Amino acid sequence: MEFEWSEGDAAYRRELRAFLNAGLPDDWAELSAHGPGSDAQAAFSRQFCGALAQRGWLTQSWPKAYGGADATPWRHAILSEEMWRVGEPRGSQYMNVNWIGPTIMKYGSEEQKKFHLPKISAGNALWCQGFSEPEAGSDLVSLRTAAARSGDDYVVNGSKIWTSYVAGAEYCFLLVRTDPNSKRHRGISVLLAPMDAPGITVREVPAVIGERYFHELFFDDARIPASCRLGPEGEGWGVVSYALAFERVGAMRYARAALTLDALAEAARERGRLDDPVIQEKLGAARTAVEASRLLSYRVIDLRAKGSEPTADTNIARVAGTLCENAVSDLALEIYGAEALAYGNFAESYWRLAMTAGVAVGTTEINLNLIASRWLDLPRE
Missing domain, CATH: 1.20.140.10 (Butyryl-CoA Dehydrogenase, subunit A, domain 3)
Structure with missing residues (x-):
């Protein structure tokens, strides 16, 4: 491994730090005190990530075809380092860049790529992830939230807990079980679920970590279009394993x-x-x-x-x-x-x-x- 930064990478870091010094508001320490899940930081992230996108920095390590610049993963690492050292002003949008976008690139349909990736690369999309459940936290493969096919939709019933970044989230990277007879890794699918779908209820879980940091999601006959499924039905464990390696x-x-x-x-x-x-x-x-x-x-x-x-x-x-x-x-x-x-x-x-x-x-x-x-x-x- 080469331990010296290239001249271009070092210059980029300096430019990025100057941008942060000039662009973060005077009350940033107060605004970020409750962590990236707060309403205030979620709202700020749209403005901030939009500014990053205008400079071509937000998704620069993505392929040009998807709104990137074909920059090396090292540029992505520099961006992440500088963001986290000041309290992550991208808010939940760091997930979009790190793993949601790349996972859609690998497993998404052309329609899904055209719909989601431009929004992410423009800094104008808020996501949450629906993984853990009351009886499936660390043992994620025990998840029981069910998605039954009904025509062109999946009817989803179940719940998620400890869900972060729900404030303002428009989509949920949702793990469901589409085969009721399956066990463990088999029969799991991923849905890119719109959070405004009827039948989805959100309840905050008060926590010492910060304001609006954790939530419960309840799905009561929530109808999610089958076109929102990411990857083949029943093969979602491979999709989420790929995503987690990036996250x-x-x-x-x-x-x-x-x-x-x-x-x-x-x-x-x-x-x-x-x-x-x-x-x-x-x-x-x-x-x-x-x-x-x-x-x-x-x-x-x-x-x-x-x-x-x-x-x-x-x-x-x-x-x-x-x-x-x-x-x-x-x-x-x-x-x-x-x-x-x-x-x-x-x-x-x-x-x-x-x-x-x-x-x-x-x-x-x-x-x-x-x-x-x-x-x-x-x-x-």
Whole structure:
């Protein structure tokens, strides 16, 4: 792997940082305090992503045929790093660029590509994902939300929970079971479901993480056109596995962790604790975790740039990202002490949003199991 950025990539990063410094509002810290799922950040993302799209930056790593510029995956990595270090002003639209769009490119019909991809590349589409269910969280293949074919529609019944980014979402990347007699991975399909379809009800799940972060979705005889199915019926597990491989390294959380760690070192200095050997050791360990996460994510980007199909490297990078966030958030609580008990405190805010790292895109335990089976080839028993 080449560890030096090209002159063009370095220049792009500088230009992107200048754009962020000039383009983020003065109250950005307050606006982003509740995370990318809030109503305020969802609304802001349309304006912000539209500006990115006008500069040709939002989906630059996509093929030109779908609104991109055929840029390398490294440009996508730079964009993600710079977005996450300032609190992800793309809001939920980072998902569109990272994995929803690429999955539609691979599995979508021509009609689906023509309808969805231009909206995503223009920064004018909000999506949520309907994966987890009350009885199928980490064990996603146990999902029971049913979609029965009825003429030109699927009639969907069931529920989803812990659904993020529902605020303003127009479409849901929805996993359903289209074969009632199937089990586990078989009989699952993906629907690109319009959220305004009759029979879909949304209820917020209050959470300490942030405003409007989690929701429940209820489907009561919701009719979704069969033309919204992504890929062949009953073969949705392959579709979602492809999508998850992109999502697991799409959020460069280590960039935000690195910036937070610099601020924590300064906070320790101000409190006279920087010479404490315990704090020094934990600062060093956290920095190591941040760099490990960055390099393992780069490994995945490098493989992608070389045309490799998704591998277990994505699971390894995801676990490293969680360990990185945990190390930094735990250190933040220790340095700030009792101050961190106040809602909105710097340490509390970071810790609150870092909690999602170990459950989003599959829990750490699930990712470790996948590493054991796919990377280490260990037996299940």
